[in-house]
Amino acid sequence: MEFKSLKFPKEFIFGASTAAYQIEGGAYEDGKGLSIWDTFCKQPGRILNGDTGDEACDFYHRYKDDIKIMKEMGLDSFRFSISWPRVFPEGTGKVNQKGLDFYNSLVDELRAASIEPYLTLNHWDMPQSLQDQGGWLNKDTAKHFADYSRFMCENLSDRVKFWTTHNEPHCVASAGHVAGIFAPGHKDIKEGLQVTHNLNLAHGLAVQAMRQSGSAGNKYGIVLAVFPYYPATASIHDHRAAQRWDGYFSRCFLDPIFKGSYPEDMVEYFGDKFPEVTEQELSVISEPIDMLGINCYFRRIIENDPKNAFIGGREFKPRDAAYTQMDWPIYPECLFEVLSMLDKDYDIPELYIIENGAAFHDEVSPDGKVHDARRTRYLHAHIEQAKRAVEQGINLKGYFVWSFLDNFEWALGYSRRFGIVYVDYPTQKRIVKDSGKWYSELLRYNQSLR
Ligand SMILES: OC[C@@H]1[C@@H](O)[C@H](O)[C@@H](O)c2nc(CNc3ccccc3)cn21
Numbered sequence: 001m002e003f004k005s006l007k008f009p010k011e012f013i014f015g016a017s018t019a020a021y022q023i024e025g026g027a028y029e030d031g032k033g034l035s036i037w038d039t040f041c042k043q044p045g046r047i048l049n050g051d052t053g054d055e056a057c058d059f060y061h062r063y064k065d066d067i068k069i070m071k072e073m074g075l076d077s078f079r080f081s082i083s084w085p086r087v088f089p090e091g092t093g094k095v096n097q098k099g100l101d102f103y104n105s106l107v108d109e110l111r112a113a114s115i116e117p118y119l120t121l122n123h124w125d126m127p128q129s130l131q132d133q134g135g136w137l138n139k140d141t142a143k144h145f146a147d148y149s150r151f152m153c154e155n156l157s158d159r160v161k162f163w164t165t166h167n168e169p170h171c172v173a174s175a176g177h178v179a180g181i182f183a184p185g186h187k188d189i190k191e192g193l194q195v196t197h198n199l200n201l202a203h204g205l206a207v208q209a210m211r212q213s214g215s216a217g218n219k220y221g222i223v224l225a226v227f228p229y230y231p232a233t234a235s236i237h238d239h240r241a242a243q244r245w246d247g248y249f250s251r252c253f254l255d256p257i258f259k260g261s262y263p264e265d266m267v268e269y270f271g272d273k274f275p276e277v278t279e280q281e282l283s284v285i286s287e288p289i290d291m292l293g294i295n296c297y298f299r300r301i302i303e304n305d306p307k308n309a310f311i312g313g314r315e316f317k318p319r320d321a322a323y324t325q326m327d328w329p330i331y332p333e334c335l336f337e338v339l340s341m342l343d344k345d346y347d348i349p350e351l352y353i354i355e356n357g358a359a360f361h362d363e364v365s366p367d368g369k370v371h372d373a374r375r376t377r378y379l380h381a382h383i384e385q386a387k388r389a390v391e392q393g394i395n396l397k398g399y400f401v402w403s404f405l406d407n408f409e410w411a412l413g414y415s416r417r418f419g420i421v422y423v424d425y426p427t428q429k430r431i432v433k434d435s436g437k438w439y440s441e442l443l444r445y446n447q448s449l450r
Helices: 036-041 059-073 097-112 139-156 169-177 189-213 236-259 264-273 279-285 333-345 373-391 434-448
Strands: 013-017 077-081 116-122 162-167 219-225 229-231 291-295 300-304 313-315 351-355 396-402 421-424 429-432
Touching (some): 013 434, 059 434, 077 396, 097 116, 097 139, 139 162, 139 189, 162 169, 162 189, 162 291, 169 189, 169 236, 189 219, 189 236, 219 236, 229 236, 236 300, 291 333, 333 351, 333 373, 373 396, 373 434
Parallel strands (some): 013 077, 013 396, 077 116, 116 162, 162 219, 229 300, 351 396
Antiparallel strands (some): 300 313
16 A cells, blocks of 8 residues: 555654553563452443453463564564553562563563554552552542552663553543442542542552653653544533543543643532642652653533533444444544643643554454455544654654454453454464555555665
């Protein structure tokens, strides 16, 4: 496929993203402690088909072969997360040396393959033992997270330069503590808002801790899901609903981190459910960061819905749009619009698209290949929007596709495939999909211009 319209600056990096609980497996192996997702998956009815991350893609054992695929594909960078309980089985205290050995080896193998590691410290799999002490509702957990982050930085930052604290903290707070569809499965608005604040605090404490101990030149940041929010109609009620969704899901993280204060409209809207916040805590949360990772897959069209007790709205699904298997509307301009908003409204040194991709029903054809043309079209259209942002002078430094491998899709188990590499779970065989081959050609084209 012609790539001239997808020519990027030579320092622009292309990667692929994953997360520990979704790919590693080895959930009970080599001294790893329980995570809240290990526990959650065992609760009947929580996960479609009763799926768990017990084995997942068996990346814990197969990472060397997977890195060979990454190298053949030409990835510049690989984003992964650390399973906190694999290194600290109790969340604090005694280190599981085999857990640390795994991540040291993973990083060594990536660097040997000239692939830049891009690390996330919390992609939702909190140690169960800390959950037993209140989890993110307990502010002590923020301190434990900072200690864990410092430790990982001390051990890996000679080879890992990109460090992000949380992946999508809003998901932990809202899906995990308000909607109850993610671990730990709580349903309490006030709790969800307190967790929102405590996650922001944990982020700031971790950045401060890593900055004290990490190598010079490290870049610290966070990964947030940021979408364009549209009102379903011109009605003021839908406009206000869309503003509330943007207010909570985006600005209750962006504003304290980059502006040192929570959005006033959100503090007002949530009233006495909003947590107590001190100036000292806001000072910690707004510890300057070097980069912001963005997860953006689609735009969210919101209509007013007073029955939604949390945020007073619901997603509207226009009939004239095309949808992925997640029932997410396909709207490639979402990347350009989000990047433009961030560039206009915030002072962010560097931006990375850390997750963008699509789930479609994939199957292995009789020729043994996976002809996922829809995913290739999705990636092409969205990467074009990333290019558009770069051409506008927005400081976008990289694009990572979600995901490198088909993997465990949280409450939907293995029913959704996002990978550019197909995983046949019964055999753990990998098949590079047509979209993976296309992505590789794109990377090779850009590398040839460097
Ligand atoms: O669902 C695909 C991925 C998921 O596997 C990753 O672990 C997670 O980081 C992730 N975030 C999004 C986008 N976030 C989102 C938030 C609210 C509603 C819908 C999507 C998609 N994904």
